[in-house]
Amino acid sequence: MxxxxxxxxxxxxxxxxxxxxxxxxxxxxxxxxxxxxxxxAAPVSDEAPNWKNLREARGFSLETLARAVGISPSYLALIESGEREASDAIQHGLRRALGIGESGS
Incomplete structure (x- = not known):
């Protein structure tokens, strides 16, 4: 196997x-x-998802979501605040962990 x-x-x-x-x-x-x-499939949008709102709406703590994606909670906090832009790989991981389609919220 x-x-x-x-x-x-x-x-x-x-x-x-x-x-x-x-x-x-x-x-x-x-x-x-x-x-x-x-x-x-979610509606296509040119705007970046509001990761914090999506996370909170699904009941995830910052730490739980960050660990599910494989990043640190402090880096996720920077992404949520807009201080850092999530790479395509991190966005894919966030969407997967949050259970949303690839094209948006």
């Missing part, structure tokens, strides 16, 4: 397996096949 282990603070946090192998594991466990559910 081809497994990638993602570590955080010296501990295994996630195991990533190829989709076909994941489906085989589900079948072996007597579970049905998994389906990919794509989030609904």
């Amino acid at each position: 081809n497994v990638q282990v993602i570590m955080r603070d010296g501990e295994a946090e996630y195991a990533v397996v190829p989709w076909a192998e994941y489906q085989a594991l589900l079948a072996a466990a007597g579970r049905g096949a998994a389906q990919v559910v794509k989030p609904a």
